[in-house]
Amino acid sequence: MTEIIEQGQRARQSARKLALLETSQKNDLLATIAAALRANSTAIMTENAKDLAVAAENGVTEPMMARLRLDENAIEIISQGVEQVMKLADPVGEGVNAWTNEAGLKIAEERVPFGVVAIIYESRPNVTVDAAVLCLKAGNATILRGGKEAIHSNRALVKVIQAALRAFGLEEAVQLVQSTERASAKQLMQLNGYVDVLIPRGSAGLIQTVVQEATIPVIETGTGNCHIYVDASADQAQAEAIIINAKVQRPSACNAVETVLVHEAIAATFLPGLLTKLQQKGIEIRGDETVQSLNESIVPATIHDYETEFLDLIIAIKVVDSTATAMNHIERYSTKHSEAILTNSYADAQLFKKGVDAAVVYVNASTRFTDGFEFGFGAEIGISTQKLHARGPMGLTQLTSVKYVVSGDGQIRH
Amino acid sequence: MTEIIEQGQRARQSARKLALLETSQKNDLLATIAAALRANSTAIMTENAKDLAVAAENGVTEPMMARLRLDENAIEIISQGVEQVMKLADPVGEGVNAWTNEAGLKIAEERVPFGVVAIIYESRPNVTVDAAVLCLKAGNATILRGGKEAIHSNRALVKVIQAALRAFGLEEAVQLVQSTERASAKQLMQLNGYVDVLIPRGSAGLIQTVVQEATIPVIETGTGNCHIYVDASADQAQAEAIIINAKVQRPSACNAVETVLVHEAIAATFLPGLLTKLQQKGIEIRGDETVQSLNESIVPATIHDYETEFLDLIIAIKVVDSTATAMNHIERYSTKHSEAILTNSYADAQLFKKGVDAAVVYVNASTRFTDGFEFGFGAEIGISTQKLHARGPMGLTQLTSVKYVVSGDGQIRH
Numbered sequence: 001m002t003e004i005i006e007q008g009q010r011a012r013q014s015a016r017k018l019a020l021l022e023t024s025q026k027n028d029l030l031a032t033i034a035a036a037l038r039a040n041s042t043a044i045m046t047e048n049a050k051d052l053a054v055a056a057e058n059g060v061t062e063p064m065m066a067r068l069r070l071d072e073n074a075i076e077i078i079s080q081g082v083e084q085v086m087k088l089a090d091p092v093g094e095g096v097n098a099w100t101n102e103a104g105l106k107i108a109e110e111r112v113p114f115g116v117v118a119i120i121y122e123s124r125p126n127v128t129v130d131a132a133v134l135c136l137k138a139g140n141a142t143i144l145r146g147g148k149e150a151i152h153s154n155r156a157l158v159k160v161i162q163a164a165l166r167a168f169g170l171e172e173a174v175q176l177v178q179s180t181e182r183a184s185a186k187q188l189m190q191l192n193g194y195v196d197v198l199i200p201r202g203s204a205g206l207i208q209t210v211v212q213e214a215t216i217p218v219i220e221t222g223t224g225n226c227h228i229y230v231d232a233s234a235d236q237a238q239a240e241a242i243i244i245n246a247k248v249q250r251p252s253a254c255n256a257v258e259t260v261l262v263h264e265a266i267a268a269t270f271l272p273g274l275l276t277k278l279q280q281k282g283i284e285i286r287g288d289e290t291v292q293s294l295n296e297s298i299v300p301a302t303i304h305d306y307e308t309e310f311l312d313l314i315i316a317i318k319v320v321d322s323t324a325t326a327m328n329h330i331e332r333y334s335t336k337h338s339e340a341i342l343t344n345s346y347a348d349a350q351l352f353k354k355g356v357d358a359a360v361v362y363v364n365a366s367t368r369f370t371d372g373f374e375f376g377f378g379a380e381i382g383i384s385t386q387k388l389h390a391r392g393p394m395g396l397t398q399l400t401s402v403k404y405v406v407s408g409d410g411q412i413r414h
Numbered sequence: 415m416t417e418i419i420e421q422g423q424r425a426r427q428s429a430r431k432l433a434l435l436e437t438s439q440k441n442d443l444l445a446t447i448a449a450a451l452r453a454n455s456t457a458i459m460t461e462n463a464k465d466l467a468v469a470a471e472n473g474v475t476e477p478m479m480a481r482l483r484l485d486e487n488a489i490e491i492i493s494q495g496v497e498q499v500m501k502l503a504d505p506v507g508e509g510v511n512a513w514t515n516e517a518g519l520k521i522a523e524e525r526v527p528f529g530v531v532a533i534i535y536e537s538r539p540n541v542t543v544d545a546a547v548l549c550l551k552a553g554n555a556t557i558l559r560g561g562k563e564a565i566h567s568n569r570a571l572v573k574v575i576q577a578a579l580r581a582f583g584l585e586e587a588v589q590l591v592q593s594t595e596r597a598s599a600k601q602l603m604q605l606n607g608y609v610d611v612l613i614p615r616g617s618a619g620l621i622q623t624v625v626q627e628a629t630i631p632v633i634e635t636g637t638g639n640c641h642i643y644v645d646a647s648a649d650q651a652q653a654e655a656i657i658i659n660a661k662v663q664r665p666s667a668c669n670a671v672e673t674v675l676v677h678e679a680i681a682a683t684f685l686p687g688l689l690t691k692l693q694q695k696g697i698e699i700r701g702d703e704t705v706q707s708l709n710e711s712i713v714p715a716t717i718h719d720y721e722t723e724f725l726d727l728i729i730a731i732k733v734v735d736s737t738a739t740a741m742n743h744i745e746r747y748s749t750k751h752s753e754a755i756l757t758n759s760y761a762d763a764q765l766f767k768k769g770v771d772a773a774v775v776y777v778n779a780s781t782r783f784t785d786g787f788e789f790g791f792g793a794e795i796g797i798s799t800q801k802l803h804a805r806g807p808m809g810l811t812q813l814t815s816v817k818y819v820v821s822g823d824g825q826i827r828h
Binding site for chain 1: 430433434440466509513515517519521526528529606610611625626627629631632633634647652655656659660663739745767768769771773774775776777778779780788789790800801802803805806815816818819820821822823824825826827
């Protein structure tokens with residue numbers, strides 16, 4: 001525990017310095033980091049090879065190996081990513097609101113860095129650089145706690161970042177928790193007084209552990225049991241294209257669709273073609289009785305299917321009798337991430353937009369757009385599925401807090 | 415546990431209905447509640463008398479009795495408070511941001527209710543009505559968990575509110591946890607899936623328990639170890655008035671000053687008069703060696719004093735050699751609530767405003783202004799001392815979340 005408290009203290013000291021930097025100074029930091037990553041690519045690859053060797057021994061699949069691998073090309077892409085963050089507008093110092101109160105005090109609400117941001121994440125080592133650099137641009141120090149699978153890579157990357165920061169007296173603004181034992185994650189989750197916010201990135205299991213065990217403020221991210229509801233009035237060709245896009249383009253993404261709800265009035269005309277197209281894409285379909293009656297190879301959908309974020313080429317399809325029934329299904333099973341209605345009815349669109357409780361509610365578009373880059377933020381630290389502080393894709397702005405700066409002329413309270 | 419889960423389910427059902435109400439409908443709810451409180455004042459006073467009797471048996475002090483007492487006048491003030499909330503602007507539906515992304519999607523960020531807000535609080539029964547009504551205006555259902563001391567009063571008040579809400583089919587939008595056992599508070603703190611945010615209001619001990627034990631998102635409120643730093647260039651008469659105001663006007667408030675830091679260059683001219691004035695007001699002064707040397711009745715200040723939110727007619731005073739030293743002291747001991755510099759130096763004011771990490775940073779004004787009403791919000795559900803979601807005084811706006819409403823024409827992601 002002592003070591004992690006010391007990391008917290010050092011991060012907090014660095015955060016004080018970071019809060020005073022101008023945008024140009026923060027961009028200089030980032031440019032130095034990008035150059036250092038390129039200059040030290042060989043050392044990074046050497047350490048990465050150790051993680052890859054362990055992964056190979058453990059029989060890890062090639063997609064997982066690809067996520068872990070840092071070759072020249074991957075390091076170049078990471079470095080370019082750092083340079084992209086340099087180009088983003090600095091949210092710190094932005095005025096959110098300003099007014100004069102009855103006593104004549106000038107009250108200004110301004111964006112400020114959080115201070116110290118902790119990130120607990122799994123497997124991909126590029127997150128190490130990505131998270132550290134986004135936090136630095138927003139004026140935050142970071143305490144990173146990556147997974148065991150990438151520990152050599154993460155140590156190498158943080159070593160390079162810290163060396164780059166040393167020239168600015170900010171070596172301790174990016175800290176890596178050295179232990180990958182479970183206890184170290186728990187200590188970080190309970191580092192009250194040193195960490196202002198903890199953002200978990202990874203599996204549903206990781207996020208649930210954080211929610212249950214953390215005593216510091218958390219932004220819950222990620223889990224997306226997303227629905228698309230096809231209303232009776234929907235453009236059917238458009239609906240088919242949207243559903244296929246939302247399921248197939250990247251099934252492992254949290255914004256991929258998992259359950260499709262179809263109005264009964266169009267079940268007979270719309271579903272047969274959709275089912276065939278989905279099957280041609282290699283998708284396993286789990287359907288209710290109506291859906292099963294339309295195609296003999298449909299597996300029956302269970303409540304468990306409706307509850308599941310498949311993250312795979314599997315989809316559940318259910319027929320409903322109205323927009324209200326679709327909304328009830330969504331209310332029951334949704335993780336409040338991304339929910340879509342496909343309709344040409346103004347009234348149904350209005351009802352769905354107002355009544356569905358989710359970070360992002362779509363009319364006539366694919367749920368796959370729930371993403372910091374697609375939203376135009378130029379970055380993404382995660383997708384919040386809670387309602388506190390940030391909801392949906394989080395960019396640089398969501399990595400800041402605010403403070404009120406009050407300018408007076410000697411006012412006292414009466 | 416079953417009972418509280420059922421309360422969570424009922425609150426969530428009501429929250430769905432509340433989210434669809436127009437502002438005028440919510441104001442009708444509140445008008446009905448205000449009328450019902452007045453119409454049922456006798457029943458409320460009868461139940462309140464039971465709490466007062468227990469308090470009297472327990473030898474509770476008169477100030478505490480006054481906080482607990484609900485007489486005709488107190489009920490009238492509470493009812494007027496409800497009518498004040500009717501007049502406040504409804505934050506729900508307010509556009510926060512809107513733009514079109516590269517794919518041509520119209521993205522609108524809008525304020526929405528949280529859904530279900532839980533409040534855990536102590537002693538004063540007026541909080542029961544105040545919190546419920548502010549949450550209702552922002553479209554939220556509430557689960558209230560008050561203290562044992564006011565349980566009969568709280569039950570009576572919630573019964574009246576629920577009867578008023580029944581006419582709108584929203585009886586379950588305000589729920590009171592019936593048990594005042596410790597276990598019931600803990601169950602509420604861990605009601606994930608039903609409660610969107612928990613706001614504790616009360617003693618530092620209560621808030622710490624919530625921070626440690628809650629698994630649902632929390633907004634930490636209240637603790638204020640506030641400082642005023644008097645720079646060498648300060649207007650000394652103004653500084654004296656501000657310090658006395660910040661300490662004396664309401665010592666039990668979280669925004670009262672606890673430690674005063676004085677630049678050494680003015681210690682000899684400024685402090686003797688200040689010390690005398692403070693002593694005339696009956697304030698116990700705990701000072702460092704310089705302060706002690708100026709007045710023989712000064713108690714030595716310890717580190718414990720610097721750490722303490724006295725909430726009483728006690729003040730710590732310390733001499734420092736610069737604004738930077740004052741800021742270091744504040745960084746070490748502050749609870750990041752309200753911090754003030756009194757100065758006529760532009761450079762020192764700028765340094766303090768940028769470098770001090772607190773919800774509210776003042777130049778030349780009393781810390782006592784950190785308050786939802788003084789800020790002009792027309793309401794206050796609490797003062798956030800964390801950096802997530804809301805910082806400083808929280809009004810109706812801070813009782814809302816946001817959602818993104820995305821309108822497309824069939825867009826899919828490429």
